[in-house]
Amino acid sequence: xxxxxxxxxxxxxxxxxxxxxxxxxxxxxxxxxxxxxxxxxxxxxxxxxxxxxxxxxxxxxxxxxxxxxxxxxxxxxxxxxxxxxxxxxxxxxxxxxxxxxxxxxxxxxxxxxxxxxxxxxxxxxxxxxxxxxxxxxxxxxxxxxxxxxxxxxxxxxxxxxxxxxxxxxxxxxxxxxxxxxxxxxxxxxxxxxxxxxxxxxxxxxxxxxxxxxxxxxxxxxxxxxxxxxxxxxxxxxxxxxxxxxxxxxxxxxxxxxxxx
Amino acid sequence: xxxxxxxxxxxxxxxxxxxxxxxxxxxxxxxxxxxxxxxxxxxxxxxxxxxxxxxxxxxxxxxxxxx
Numbered sequence: 001x002x003x004x005x006x007x008x009x010x011x012x013x014x015x016x017x018x019x020x021x022x023x024x025x026x027x028x029x030x031x032x033x034x035x036x037x038x039x040x041x042x043x044x045x046x047x048x049x050x051x052x053x054x055x056x057x058x059x060x061x062x063x064x065x066x067x068x069x070x071x072x073x074x075x076x077x078x079x080x081x082x083x084x085x086x087x088x089x090x091x092x093x094x095x096x097x098x099x100x101x102x103x104x105x106x107x108x109x110x111x112x113x114x115x116x117x118x119x120x121x122x123x124x125x126x127x128x129x130x131x132x133x134x135x136x137x138x139x140x141x142x143x144x145x146x147x148x149x150x151x152x153x154x155x156x157x158x159x160x161x162x163x164x165x166x167x168x169x170x171x172x173x174x175x176x177x178x179x180x181x182x183x184x185x186x187x188x189x190x191x192x193x194x195x196x197x198x199x200x201x202x203x204x205x206x207x208x209x210x211x212x213x214x215x216x217x218x219x220x221x222x223x224x225x226x227x228x229x230x231x232x233x234x235x236x237x238x239x240x241x242x243x244x245x246x247x248x249x250x251x252x253x254x255x256x257x258x259x260x
Numbered sequence: 261x262x263x264x265x266x267x268x269x270x271x272x273x274x275x276x277x278x279x280x281x282x283x284x285x286x287x288x289x290x291x292x293x294x295x296x297x298x299x300x301x302x303x304x305x306x307x308x309x310x311x312x313x314x315x316x317x318x319x320x321x322x323x324x325x326x327x
Contacts, residue, residue: 017325082300114302182315189321247311 012207015199020120020192038118043103050100075099075245084256089254094135098128098244100184102187106237109195110230119235120191121182129184132248140255149255185245188239194233201226270324277317284309 022034053068061069073098080088102119108119119125140149153175154168205222208215288306292299 083304178315182311182318185318185322186311186314243307246307250308253304258285 002144003069012204013173015196019199020195022029022116034116035118035121035124038108038116039105039124040116041114041258042101042118043109045163046100046104071100072096079245080247083246084253087256091249095245096250102128102244103238103241106191106241107234109191109198109237110233117191117195118208119187119240120195122188122192125187128187128244129180132183132251136248136251136255139252143256179251183244187240190236194236197229198226198233201229269307270320274317274318277313277320280316281310284313290302 024030024124025032025034025037049064050068053064056062057065076088076092079099080092080095084091105118105124108114109120137149142150144152153171155164156167156171159167201222203224205219209221284306289300291302
């Protein structure tokens with residue numbers, strides 16, 4: 001649609017938030033949109049990969065087993081063990097699932113033909129952050145009891161009494177509003193902005209190619225920058241999956257710490 | 261040219277968190293460079309501080325779209 005618009009010689013219409021509203025594939029079935037199908041695809045891909053990688057586990061690992069195990073040991077040792085401490089093993093499955101799920105869904109943003117990061121639709125990060133929110137409050141309440149847990153949040157020990165007037169609202173807002181909100185919005189904003197950035201350069205390059213002769217010579221530069229930004233996006237995608245998992249581990253560690 | 265003043269305002273508002281994030285990671289890198297074995301102690305602190313600083317930028321982003 002966009003291409004035909006451009007070829008009619010209209011002015012360049014910059015990509016906007018409307019480019020993220022993809023119509024459903026079949027009729028008006030709201031559940032058959034591209035992001036939802038990509039989520040199913042990611043679940044299938046991750047399951048198949050790790051089942052294949054772990055099925056013929058051997059002392060001398062195959063290439064696939066090595067790849068699967070290095071992802072797992074990265075989450076288990078570098079993230080969970082270092083941050084959570086001696087109770088880390090309970091949380092490894094959740095952290096590992098979270099990391100691989102976000103990572104694969106982010107990669108969809110630069111995989112040719114798919115090219116849509118699922119997490120640029122804000123509802124998916126909301127759900128992930130909600131799960132993390134319930135997990136870290138649940139383990140905190142289980143570990144310390146509801147009264148002690150809330151008291152530790154509201155009245156941080158070792159602070160002069162007068163400071164609580166300021167500190168208690170801030171701490172409450174941090175634990176119950178800011179943490180889940182920023183966790184989801186960080187992932188969403190990064191994926192959204194990254195996809196928009198790529199759209200600007202590729203659609204802009206296309207528009208220049210359709211333009212006057214002088215502009216045609218400029219368009220390879222726009223495509224070049226777009227390709228460079230694709231590699232930059234690749235880095236951001238790994239980083240965001242890592243940060244989401246890291247912060248989840250940190251919040252869990254804070255909730256089950258013996259003293260705050 | 262289209263757009264709204266909100267986005268210009270958001271650009272200005274993002275300067276603060278940008279400087280803050282830079283300073284947090286500068287301090288983290290400095291600390292690890294001086295004492296590499298402190299890495300695992302400093303990492304969670306650095307990332308928690310980064311999360312708090314970036315929260316402000318994210319609120320700005322939301323307000324830029326909502327208002």
